Amino acid sequence: MARFVDVALPVPLDQTFTYLTDGREPQVGARVLVPFSGQRLMGVVLRAHDEEPTTGFELKAIQQVLDDTALLPPELLRLAHWIAQYYVAPLGEVLRGMLPLSAEVRRTWLYRITDTGRKILHEGAEKGSSRRSRLSPEDQNREYAVLNRLESGEPTRMATLRSATGASKALLEGMVRKGWLAREAEAAERDAARTERVIVTVPDVRLPKLNDNQLAILAEMAGAGGELSAAALRRNLRERTAINADGALVPAPIPDSTVATLIRRGILRAEERPLSFHLGGVHAPGKKHAHEHTLNPGQQAAFEAIHAAMQRAAAPAQQPADASPAGFAPMLLFGVTGSGKTAVYAAAMRSALDLGRSALLLVPEIGLTPSMAGQMHAAFGHDVALLHSQLTPDERAEQWHRIRRSEARVIIGTRSAVFAPIANLGLILVDEEHDGSYKQEETPRYHARDVAVMRAKLLGIPIVLGSATPSLESWHNAERNRYRLLRMDERVGNRPLPPVELVDMREEFRQTGEDALFSRELITETRATLNRGEQAIILLNRRGYSYVVMCRSCGERIECENCAIAMTHHRPAANSDLHAHAGERLECHYCGALRRVPQKCPHCQSEHLYFYGAGSQQGEERLQAIFPEARIGRMDRDTVRGRADMEHLLHRLHAGEINLLVGTQMIAKGHDIHGVTTVGVVGCDHALGLPDFRAAERVFQLITQVSGRAGRGDAPGRVIVQTFHPDHYAMRFAAMHDYVGFADKEKQFRRPFLYPPFGVLTNVLTLSETMGEASEWAHRLGQHLHSAANPGVRVLGPAPAPVSRLKRIFRFHILLKADTRQHMQAALRRLLHFADREGVPRRNLVIDVDAISLS
Numbered sequence: 001m002a003r004f005v006d007v008a009l010p011v012p013l014d015q016t017f018t019y020l021t022d023g024r025e026p027q028v029g030a031r032v033l034v035p036f037s038g039q040r041l042m043g044v045v046l047r048a049h050d051e052e053p054t055t056g057f058e059l060k061a062i063q064q065v066l067d068d069t070a071l072l073p074p075e076l077l078r079l080a081h082w083i084a085q086y087y088v089a090p091l092g093e094v095l096r097g098m099l100p101l102s103a104e105v106r107r108t109w110l111y112r113i114t115d116t117g118r119k120i121l122h123e124g125a126e127k128g129s130s131r132r133s134r135l136s137p138e139d140q141n142r143e144y145a146v147l148n149r150l151e152s153g154e155p156t157r158m159a160t161l162r163s164a165t166g167a168s169k170a171l172l173e174g175m176v177r178k179g180w181l182a183r184e185a186e187a188a189e190r191d192a193a194r195t196e197r198v199i200v201t202v203p204d205v206r207l208p209k210l211n212d213n214q215l216a217i218l219a220e221m222a223g224a225g226g227e228l229s230a231a232a233l234r235r236n237l238r239e240r241t242a243i244n245a246d247g248a249l250v251p252a253p254i255p256d257s258t259v260a261t262l263i264r265r266g267i268l269r270a271e272e273r274p275l276s277f278h279l280g281g282v283h284a285p286g287k288k289h290a291h292e293h294t295l296n297p298g299q300q301a302a303f304e305a306i307h308a309a310m311q312r313a314a315a316p317a318q319q320p321a322d323a324s325p326a327g328f329a330p331m332l333l334f335g336v337t338g339s340g341k342t343a344v345y346a347a348a349m350r351s352a353l354d355l356g357r358s359a360l361l362l363v364p365e366i367g368l369t370p371s372m373a374g375q376m377h378a379a380f381g382h383d384v385a386l387l388h389s390q391l392t393p394d395e396r397a398e399q400w401h402r403i404r405r406s407e408a409r410v411i412i413g414t415r416s417a418v419f420a421p422i423a424n425l426g427l428i429l430v431d432e433e434h435d436g437s438y439k440q441e442e443t444p445r446y447h448a449r450d451v452a453v454m455r456a457k458l459l460g461i462p463i464v465l466g467s468a469t470p471s472l473e474s475w476h477n478a479e480r481n482r483y484r485l486l487r488m489d490e491r492v493g494n495r496p497l498p499p500v501e502l503v504d505m506r507e508e509f510r511q512t513g514e515d516a517l518f519s520r521e522l523i524t525e526t527r528a529t530l531n532r533g534e535q536a537i538i539l540l541n542r543r544g545y546s547y548v549v550m551c552r553s554c555g556e557r558i559e560c561e562n563c564a565i566a567m568t569h570h571r572p573a574a575n576s577d578l579h580a581h582a583g584e585r586l587e588c589h590y591c592g593a594l595r596r597v598p599q600k601c602p603h604c605q606s607e608h609l610y611f612y613g614a615g616s617q618q619g620e621e622r623l624q625a626i627f628p629e630a631r632i633g634r635m636d637r638d639t640v641r642g643r644a645d646m647e648h649l650l651h652r653l654h655a656g657e658i659n660l661l662v663g664t665q666m667i668a669k670g671h672d673i674h675g676v677t678t679v680g681v682v683g684c685d686h687a688l689g690l691p692d693f694r695a696a697e698r699v700f701q702l703i704t705q706v707s708g709r710a711g712r713g714d715a716p717g718r719v720i721v722q723t724f725h726p727d728h729y730a731m732r733f734a735a736m737h738d739y740v741g742f743a744d745k746e747k748q749f750r751r752p753f754l755y756p757p758f759g760v761l762t763n764v765l766t767l768s769e770t771m772g773e774a775s776e777w778a779h780r781l782g783q784h785l786h787s788a789a790n791p792g793v794r795v796l797g798p799a800p801a802p803v804s805r806l807k808r809i810f811r812f813h814i815l816l817k818a819d820t821r822q823h824m825q826a827a828l829r830r831l832l833h834f835a836d837r838e839g840v841p842r843r844n845l846v847i848d849v850d851a852i853s854l855s
């Protein structure tokens with residue numbers, strides 16, 4: 001037995017820690033609790049050995065072994081090592097990110113009867129309890145009760161046994177010592193029974209005479225496909241609106257008791273379902289699910305390429321324990337908006353299952369695209385597990401263990417699902433691979449898309465990155481044949497991509513003399529759309545009412561007290577009890593700070609405060625004034641706080657209850673609403689001016705994606721983009737639906753400056769509560785970087801970060817660009833050593849490899 005174990009701990013130090021095993025040798029990959037500078041920390045065992053450490057410190061012993069077997073399989077341990085190396089992140093922090101949350105540490109015991117136990121039970125049954133025992137007769141009876149209870153062989157939880165038999169924990173442990181029972185740890189069993197109430201329309205009932213409210217409920221249920229969680233239904237009924245005799249939209253709530261009446265009359269039915277299986281029911285009535293389509297030739301070709309790659313990967317039999325990268329097959333599925341990528345994903349995952357493998361689908365944010373999870377649920381039923389950030393720690397643990405026990409073989413999740421402990425993984429899909437939410441913005445600062453590629457490589461399996469607007473990084477890889485390019489250039493059903501018109505807002509001003517928010521063109525087109533009974537979407541990519549509050553006298557903007565960020569003005573919400581922050585206020589969108597709208601300028605006491613820059617809230621108000629008859633909905637962080645809000649909004653859109661939608665970039669995310677024919681883009685220009693080399697790429701992506709929402713049904717679509725920079729190449733190529741043209745142009749700008757994908761980028765930040773310290777550290781690191789021999793590395797800065805203060809922390813940064821990853825990693829290791837020597841605390845240093853946000 002090994003005397004020592006090396007443990008990775010979640011502390012910002014790039015090393016592991018050695019502990020004495022004290023006779024309890026945990027498996028590599030198991031979790032342990034250990035003492036660490038006065039605390040008890042959970043760590044993961046990486047190595048067991050007999051090499052006496054030479055540090056001279058007195059070694060401590062592990063306090064508790066939490067898992068009998070490795071919680072993380074070797075595959076994920078290898079991935080963790082890669083991440084720690086690649087992102088220059090402490091291994092313990094990487095591992096912590098891989099495991100379900102610490103709620104998991106509370107574990108339960110399962111007891112099982114042994115052969116000895118069975119023998120005792122049978123002897124007792126024959127002879128009565130005549131054995132010699134030090135126990136009281138009551139306790140002896142309890143022991144028999146326990147054995148009886150376990151006789152079937154089913155492992156049973158301690159709590160269940162205790163309440164069923166009255167046995168104490170000590171009594172059970174005594175039985176384990178005598179060898180009558182075996183005990184094993186099982187952390188997740190306790191959550192298996194979590195359920196929720198779902199309301200279902202009973203099919204084929206003859207309807208009795210119903211009143212208006214009852215009919216409205218049935219319509220609501222039909223709109224949701226005949227099935228809705230009780231909570232969602234209750235909420236939809238509470239917030240229901242109707243059009244009154246004057247044509248105005250008025251609140252028309254329906255009491256919950258009406259649902260109960262319908263259940264009593266056998267028209268609806270309530271069912272208890274395991275919680276994890278309600279995956280979002282937003283689906284337009286009559287619309288087919290992704291897996292129900294017969295693939296068109298473009299989809300079929302993409303599918304066949306993926307299928308063939310899976311078959312090749314499956315060929316060598318020794319996976320995954322001895323994975324060779326032979327089956328690794330990265331593919332970029334470049335399919336225009338509305339080309340039907342979801343159906344390709346569904347078909348590919350189906351064939352992974354047919355080959356006896358599991359499949360992982362990563363999505364940017366489940367809350368924003370509930371229909372993706374819903375589609376996969378429709379296709380794969382209870383084979384699906386969901387992992388996303390809105391789960392409670394217990395729910396998360398439950399899903400995690402379902403996956404680990406291979407009860408779910410189709411795993412859908414956001415960023416951290418890339419670490420799901422999936423056995424026999426055969427395919428990884430990354431939807432909307434360009435999406436910024438795949439990047440984790442705290443330690444370990446990994447990019448889930450890139451980690452997914454590495455996981456596929458370590459396992460030797462295919463991976464598909466899908467997008468209508470691939471990141472330049474992925475595109476570059478496809479161009480250099482590192483990724484196989486699969487293209488779908490056509491929309492399904494031969495639908496055309498919508499024509500995009502750029503409206504020059506400078507010209508608009510010259511002609512009208514007015515600084516209008518909406519151009520005449522957009523208003524005319526929107527009116528025509530609404531009159532035709534179609535739907536329109538307008539993007540206003542800032543939330544709130546006005547995003548700048550400025551003093552006319554001194555010119556100062558009102559900034560957040562905690563952050564170097566202008567505050568946004570919010571007006572009271574119309575139906576204010578729905579929102580956490582009602583009332584008129586200023587809000588910081590970085591730290592959430594609120595303050596009252598001041599009467600006077602805080603700097604010069606002038607009373608002339610000026611509010612400008614329309615956000616989505618103001619957009620909604622102005623649109624309502626222009627189109628009083630329109631049924632307007634708003635989609636932004638103020639109206640959509642969770643998945644239920646999003647589902648509710650989408651549901652009303654599909655049902656046509658909303659015919660004009662205004663919102664932030666949330667409206668651009670993958671929604672497939674067939675009635676939308678017109679899309680307007682207002683005020684995207686500011687993003688072009690941001691100090692970030694990806695600004696043009698982001699604007700191109702946003703315009704292309706939001707344009708992609710138009711014309712997905714039978715009627716053709718049309719897009720109107722208002723801009724002050726109609727000649728900017730991001731605008732021009734987006735208007736022409738020319739991704740390749742955009743990428744070529746963009747590369748010309750990036751290549752000479754060694755920006756990704758031509759170079760490797762790292763943003764190094766120093767953080768401190770005092771400006772002096774942050775600045776001084778940055779300058780010392782800067783000096784080191786400028787003077788050290790770091791071949792192939794260019795250094796920009798130090799300088800205050802674009803957001804120079806965030807949540808009261810001052811921020812300086814240095815940008816590093818390198819020709820190769822090796823050069824970058826060498827420079828970063830040297831930098832960390834230097835920082836360590838100079839006493840710059842690791843906590844105050846951010847090393848953001850492949851940084852996505854430079855602010």
Ligand SMILES: Nc1ncnc2c1ncn2[C@@H]1O[C@H](COP(=O)(O)OP(=O)(O)OP(=O)(O)O)[C@@H](O)[C@H]1O
Pocket residue numbers: 288289290293294295296299335336337338339340341342343467468492493669670671672708712
């Ligand atoms: N073979 C097919 N025939 C007809 N319709 C199809 C077919 N495949 C998919 N569809 C439908 O086409 C629409 C668009 O599909 P989907 O949402 O998957 O597009 P997408 O490629 O993901 O687009 P985006 O990038 O804009 O999200 C959906 O309504 C889907 O049901």
Ligand SMILES: [Zn+2]
Pocket residue numbers: 560561562563565588589590591592593807
């Ligand atoms: Zn703030």
